[in-house]
Amino acid sequence: MISLQRMLGLFMLMLLHGAPITPGTMTTLPATAKPKLVTFPLELNPPRVVVRYGDSVSVNCSTSSTDHEGMGWEATFGGTDSKKNVSIVTWTVDNLTDWTIEPICYMTLIDGKQPSKVLPVILYKTPDSVSISVLRHSGPMVEGTEYQLQCDIQNMAPLQNLVVKWYKGNEPLDKLTYSNVSKTPVDMSPTLMISPSRHDDGAQYRCRAELDLGPEGPQPHPTVTSEPLSITVHYAPEFLPGNDTVEVSAGSDVSLDCSAEGNPPPELRWTNNTAEGNANEATVGRLRTLYISRVTANATYNCTVTNGLGSITKQIHVLVDVPPQQHPTMFSTAPSTPGTMTTLPATAKPKVVTFPLELKPPRVVVRYGDSVSVNCSTSYTDHEGMGWEATIGGTGFEQDVNIVTWTVDNLTDWTIEPKCYVTLIDNEQPSKVLPVILYKTPDRVSISVLRHSGPMVEGTEYQLQCDIQNMAPQQNLVVKWYKGNEPLDKLTYSNVSKTPVDVSPTLMISPSRHDDGAQYRCRAELDLGPEGPQPHPTVTSEPLSITVHYKPVIECPSQYSVVENSTLDRIPCTFNGNPPPNVVWYQESRQVNASTPLARTDFGQYVITITNDIGSTSSTVHITVEYAPKFKCTNQYKVKENENHNLSVTCTVDGNPSSKITWLKGQQEVDIHQSLTRGNRGAYTLVTNNTHGKATHNLFIDVLYAPEFLLGNDTVEVSAGSDVSLNCSAEGNPPPELRWTNNDAHNVKSSTEGRQRTIRITKATSTNAGIYICTATNRVGTATRTTTVTMKGGFTSIILTIVFVFLVILLIVFPIVFFMCKKRQGFYDFIPVNQPNGVPLMPLPTTGVGNHDPEGYPMKV
Numbered sequence: 029m030i031s032l033q034r035m036l037g038l039f040m041l042m043l044l045h046g047a048p049i050t051p052g053t054m055t056t057l058p059a060t061a062k063p064k065l066v067t068f069p070l071e072l073n074p075p076r077v078v079v080r081y082g083d084s085v086s087v088n089c090s091t092s093s094t095d096h097e098g099m100g101w102e103a104t105f106g107g108t109d110s111k112k113n114v115s116i117v118t119w120t121v122d123n124l125t126d127w128t129i130e131p132i133c134y135m136t137l138i139d140g141k142q143p144s145k146v147l148p149v150i151l152y153k154t155p156d157s158v159s160i161s162v163l164r165h166s167g168p169m170v171e172g173t174e175y176q177l178q179c180d181i182q183n184m185a186p187l188q189n190l191v192v193k194w195y196k197g198n199e200p201l202d203k204l205t206y207s208n209v210s211k212t213p214v215d216m217s218p219t220l221m222i223s224p225s226r227h228d229d230g231a232q233y234r235c236r237a238e239l240d241l242g243p244e245g246p247q248p249h250p251t252v253t254s255e256p257l258s259i260t261v262h263y264a265p266e267f268l269p270g271n272d273t274v275e276v277s278a279g280s281d282v283s284l285d286c287s288a289e290g291n292p293p294p295e296l297r298w299t300n301n302t303a304e305g306n307a308n309e310a311t312v313g314r315l316r317t318l319y320i321s322r323v324t325a326n327a328t329y330n331c332t333v334t335n336g337l338g339s340i341t342k343q344i345h346v347l348v349d350v351p352p353q354q355h356p357t358m359f360s361t362a363p364s365t366p367g368t369m370t371t372l373p374a375t376a377k378p379k380v381v382t383f384p385l386e387l388k389p390p391r392v393v394v395r396y397g398d399s400v401s402v403n404c405s406t407s408y409t410d411h412e413g414m415g416w417e418a419t420i421g422g423t424g425f426e427q428d429v430n431i432v433t434w435t436v437d438n439l440t441d442w443t444i445e446p447k448c449y450v451t452l453i454d455n456e457q458p459s460k461v462l463p464v465i466l467y468k469t470p471d472r473v474s475i476s477v478l479r480h481s482g483p484m485v486e487g488t489e490y491q492l493q494c495d496i497q498n499m500a501p502q503q504n505l506v507v508k509w510y511k512g513n514e515p516l517d518k519l520t521y522s523n524v525s526k527t528p529v530d531v532s533p534t535l536m537i538s539p540s541r542h543d544d545g546a547q548y549r550c551r552a553e554l555d556l557g558p559e560g561p562q563p564h565p566t567v568t569s570e571p572l573s574i575t576v577h578y579k580p581v582i583e584c585p586s587q588y589s590v591v592e593n594s595t596l597d598r599i600p601c602t603f604n605g606n607p608p609p610n611v612v613w614y615q616e617s618r619q620v621n622a623s624t625p626l627a628r629t630d631f632g633q634y635v636i637t638i639t640n641d642i643g644s645t646s647s648t649v650h651i652t653v654e655y656a657p658k659f660k661c662t663n664q665y666k667v668k669e670n671e672n673h674n675l676s677v678t679c680t681v682d683g684n685p686s687s688k689i690t691w692l693k694g695q696q697e698v699d700i701h702q703s704l705t706r707g708n709r710g711a712y713t714l715v716t717n718n719t720h721g722k723a724t725h726n727l728f729i730d731v732l733y734a735p736e737f738l739l740g741n742d743t744v745e746v747s748a749g750s751d752v753s754l755n756c757s758a759e760g761n762p763p764p765e766l767r768w769t770n771n772d773a774h775n776v777k778s779s780t781e782g783r784q785r786t787i788r789i790t791k792a793t794s795t796n797a798g799i800y801i802c803t804a805t806n807r808v809g810t811a812t813r814t815t816t817v818t819m820k821g822g823f824t825s826i827i828l829t830i831v832f833v834f835l836v837i838l839l840i841v842f843p844i845v846f847f848m849c850k851k852r853q854g855f856y857d858f859i860p861v862n863q864p865n866g867v868p869l870m871p872l873p874t875t876g877v878g879n880h881d882p883e884g885y886p887m888k889v
Contacts, residue, residue: 656721
């Protein structure tokens, strides 16, 4: 009966394979069956951190894998050693101050792989101070002029999370973010261009630095706001609404009002050279009133308003209403009531008659200090006279002329407005103003970097400023920016300023590494229109050369093969950085000397790290060290004949790349079989080569085999009293030791010569008859050879021959008889011939000692 243990074993095999297993076969899964891959991720909790500079931080790294050799943290601060038999490690720093820290949690698997995960860390710092100012200006601003506000944000990080917001009062004006990355603290000076109006007088501007650190950062966002900047805006005068025509009865009193606003407050002045009657002026606040008594004729009064930014004139016409019965030139004799004022209806308008005045040229563009001449002519002959009114070059009232000339030899009045007029016989005085553009090219144009000196950093914003000194007029100025010969920007001005000004336009740049050594220029160009000089007057700054510092970049092959004794610094890694980076190589977190020759055992994974003041970059290279082949082999190898050898283990080649061994015997290439014969014995030359060299080795293979006699058994017949020699020689490896037996007689002597052992019988007698046995022995085996010595004609020889034949027959027959007898022995069940059906004999006991199967089955003995 089969044991329960065997049945269970067979049953389990059938369940596993679904079919009986034939010994010597192998069950294979289908090719489509793929092994299940199980990954054990590293989990960081929290997955990223936002830490204020100097605060503490703690992060756990865990894994669900239990089949690893250890795990730990690599970090400049708070790193841990590799810990075994743990599933969680903690990175902790009490006072985090490393701006560029990148903690790495790693786990070493049993196959040598090392998965890892980098913890994103944002270390932030709010600004030490935030302040707002006006660049290159102090005091009141002028309406319509562009000014540049600057927000100075000192010592904050990181730049990419900074949001700068501008406000006027509580009104948001602008928002600025930064795309360039800087983990370390920086000073920033963003700017805002404003062109204030009179309504902005007294306005307060503020800038706010805000750190938007994402959902992991503090809420609300850390914020620092500047103190408010209050501005004063000066603007030219402007008339307030009022009537420009007043109608009165002849002889009545009238009051004319003139009101205007401006900053600084303007001065008001009334003028009229032909006014009749008494006129008195009075000022109340911004209102300047002219009181005129007993008006008798039509008149025009000029109200001129002036402050430091300009002068304007307004004309108010007084029309006298004459009764129909009176002569048009006579006034009513009825006295007017003192203190009363007669006003014509608002619909009454004076008749306007135009007489063309022609200026030639109609407008002039003059360089400051140059001469100018313009003719004013009219085709009307019925006039009392004409002339020029001007601060410089004005003419007297000239009669009986149709042309007058305005001439200045050295024009230096920036606000000059020459006016040509003609006086008609009804005292109307039409006029025409000559547009004059007085210009001056800048004394100097220069370019600089605001609030910065030295090299720039890639990706950081900088403000270039173009200082244009003492030029006019501003509204005709065009500022052009260039990088090399490439135009970058163009700026024009809408505000009007006739007098020379200093302007300082700016340009924001964010240089890249490709801009290192670039030259920036700014150009001040006066576009004075078609009447101005062509080409336009231009002054260009000297070039500003910039140096750009940038984080190093590296390109390395992921895998590279080197020759033994080469050095790491010869690996074709290209890197670039400014300042030039420092290069360090690491192997398994251990710094290595890049100029040290590499041995053949120095293969593996290396990390090259390049660092400068801006940052660091790393690249991983798997290095294979190649070298010429070298044999690891003995000089002699011994093996028994027809036994499997282990030459593939005994003789190996150490080289990279690997190479094949060629076997030579003599000069002939041979194949070495798994088992050798004595014919394979001999000297061999082993040859191998790879791309780095060739190696040879001499090996002697000694094939060992048991002794073999050169001749078989022999019978020697000798006569009594004669001498005889019995020779025994055998070959074997190692050479066998030969020994004769039955040579104890006194007349028997043995000797050895080469591989032959000889016994010599002198004067043989009957006692020397018999069987002599030669035995050959070495480490592999033993062989025997017999020589029968008989005496010629003696009875002894016959007897010995019979004995020898009998022994031979006995040696042959005895094993056959023994085997046949052995075959008939054992335990049997006997069934009688006449045994009744259903009556079995009693079985033999199954507990026999020493000759029964353990399962109870009888076996033959």
